[in-house]
Amino acid sequence: MAYPTSIRIVDVSPRDGLQNVKQEVSTETKVALIHQLETAGVKDIEVASFVSPKWVPQMADASDVLNALDLKSSTNFTVLTPNAQGFERALACGVKEVAVFSAASESFTKKNTNCSIDESLKRIEDIIRPALDNNIRVRGYVSCVLGCPYDGDIPAEKVAYVTKTLIDMGCYEVSLGDTIGIGTPLKAKQMLEEVLKQTPAHQIGLHFHDTRGQALANLYACLEYGIASIDSSVAGLGGCPYAKGASGNVSTEDVVYMLHGMGIETGINLELLAKAGQYITHQIGVSNNSRIGNVLN
Amino acid sequence: MAYPTSIRIVDVSPRDGLQNVKQEVSTETKVALIHQLETAGVKDIEVASFVSPKWVPQMADASDVLNALDLKSSTNFTVLTPNAQGFERALACGVKEVAVFSAASESFTKKNTNCSIDESLKRIEDIIRPALDNNIRVRGYVSCVLGCPYDGDIPAEKVAYVTKTLIDMGCYEVSLGDTIGIGTPLKAKQMLEEVLKQTPAHQIGLHFHDTRGQALANLYACLEYGIASIDSSVAGLGGCPYAKGASGNVSTEDVVYMLHGMGIETGINLELLAKAGQYITHQIGVSNNSRIGNVLN
Numbered sequence: 001m002a003y004p005t006s007i008r009i010v011d012v013s014p015r016d017g018l019q020n021v022k023q024e025v026s027t028e029t030k031v032a033l034i035h036q037l038e039t040a041g042v043k044d045i046e047v048a049s050f051v052s053p054k055w056v057p058q059m060a061d062a063s064d065v066l067n068a069l070d071l072k073s074s075t076n077f078t079v080l081t082p083n084a085q086g087f088e089r090a091l092a093c094g095v096k097e098v099a100v101f102s103a104a105s106e107s108f109t110k111k112n113t114n115c116s117i118d119e120s121l122k123r124i125e126d127i128i129r130p131a132l133d134n135n136i137r138v139r140g141y142v143s144c145v146l147g148c149p150y151d152g153d154i155p156a157e158k159v160a161y162v163t164k165t166l167i168d169m170g171c172y173e174v175s176l177g178d179t180i181g182i183g184t185p186l187k188a189k190q191m192l193e194e195v196l197k198q199t200p201a202h203q204i205g206l207h208f209h210d211t212r213g214q215a216l217a218n219l220y221a222c223l224e225y226g227i228a229s230i231d232s233s234v235a236g237l238g239g240c241p242y243a244k245g246a247s248g249n250v251s252t253e254d255v256v257y258m259l260h261g262m263g264i265e266t267g268i269n270l271e272l273l274a275k276a277g278q279y280i281t282h283q284i285g286v287s288n289n290s291r292i293g294n295v296l297n
Numbered sequence: 298m299a300y301p302t303s304i305r306i307v308d309v310s311p312r313d314g315l316q317n318v319k320q321e322v323s324t325e326t327k328v329a330l331i332h333q334l335e336t337a338g339v340k341d342i343e344v345a346s347f348v349s350p351k352w353v354p355q356m357a358d359a360s361d362v363l364n365a366l367d368l369k370s371s372t373n374f375t376v377l378t379p380n381a382q383g384f385e386r387a388l389a390c391g392v393k394e395v396a397v398f399s400a401a402s403e404s405f406t407k408k409n410t411n412c413s414i415d416e417s418l419k420r421i422e423d424i425i426r427p428a429l430d431n432n433i434r435v436r437g438y439v440s441c442v443l444g445c446p447y448d449g450d451i452p453a454e455k456v457a458y459v460t461k462t463l464i465d466m467g468c469y470e471v472s473l474g475d476t477i478g479i480g481t482p483l484k485a486k487q488m489l490e491e492v493l494k495q496t497p498a499h500q501i502g503l504h505f506h507d508t509r510g511q512a513l514a515n516l517y518a519c520l521e522y523g524i525a526s527i528d529s530s531v532a533g534l535g536g537c538p539y540a541k542g543a544s545g546n547v548s549t550e551d552v553v554y555m556l557h558g559m560g561i562e563t564g565i566n567l568e569l570l571a572k573a574g575q576y577i578t579h580q581i582g583v584s585n586n587s588r589i590g591n592v593l594n
Contacts, residue, residue, distance in 0.1 A: 184558025185517050213551035213588030214558075216510060217517040220482050254510035261481025261511075291510030
């Protein structure tokens, strides 16, 4: 039980943060945000989702975003590929990493992908195999690890099972998502302890939403187990900015401030990071959900 | 090292939450807020400050607020008394508890009360003595326990010294204030560990501001030491609602959600609490800084 000396921050704002924004965000704005994140020292950025524009119109320009980036740079650009068609599009762009997702909730999986968890894992295998054949790294997501909008409580054993299966399939890391931001610290610890019985901490990431203000406390509670990465979003972008309870992903700025205060390295410059958060919130006209972002700007 | 089974929530919104609100908040509105907090099950409420109206005009009606409350009820109404004159006014209202404050920073004390920390402690003694003679309980505050806007870092030994001195003078409990919301979890733990060398946990309260989004993580980090109380404010009221970095006191709603999720009792109904937060933010026209408050309303 020791805190890690450094943690990989995966900023997901260009994808998870923007995908539900109603007004169209131009490719130029997305690319400018990505460049500002790089300038701030963020080395891992989830830049797009190759999902059907029918479902997520905001991500229709995924290929354009990828084509505007230098995929040979030292930044790790990752993209979400929900299915084989999406993966083919990502492959055509020359991506080096893709992310696949399943969930620990049967109802959530049924509603989102119209299949069971095991069926979704089979579909994912059809993405992972060709990805690895093409030397593309694969990161896994497990949604609803601390609760589901339909099933309520989720057994930690289910989270551990889906996580281990994704690792066995070839994911280098699995990010555990509190998709609806419903968890509290002890529950987060208990869930993680169960997962760590089958999967080592250096292959685990945490993706917590701040819907109920708990994300940072939950992350802190889990840090002592030594995890590899934290997913977050500048300005706390994510969720639906126009709905009540607007806060979505935990704010990268607030996470970085906490980690640096604990002596955990991220390689990120907090002031430049806050500028990136202010830039995108001004561009799309939403409030900055980062507490410290509002102090620094 | 065990989490407490129950914690006393001291909602400070009528005082700390409103004192810096620019427009005048009517006595009726303050009393209505206090009654809504009581209805939600809050048993400890800081309702006013007997400070000179010259410095804090918003608290000019402190006596009116007190006179509108049933001081014989089971609710513990506490009031801030910065000096002997303020205490005399509180005494005249028949209060059962007063709060006094010092700080762990010499510069902060000099700027706020134009004296040294030791001089401020002597002045406080002139309040505590008559208070105890009149069977009035005294709660102590120590400001700047995790950092000072003028001195920067504050030695934990200084916090421990001021805390112990207030307890020795007769305070039943001392609330440790991260006045500028600058602390992070490990720093909060280290500070508390130093304080607990001289003062038992059952006499310690925590008063953390959420300026940089760290308050809940800091509270969680300290909970395992077993503390008596947490100061918080519905809707995260406090700080200056019109300044950048608006967030002030940690939101009572978010704290209660975390504690209940950890199996720690507060006696508070979260839904009714959220209604109280929504009521006051609507009344004074500021945004609701409680994450879960925005979900429940």
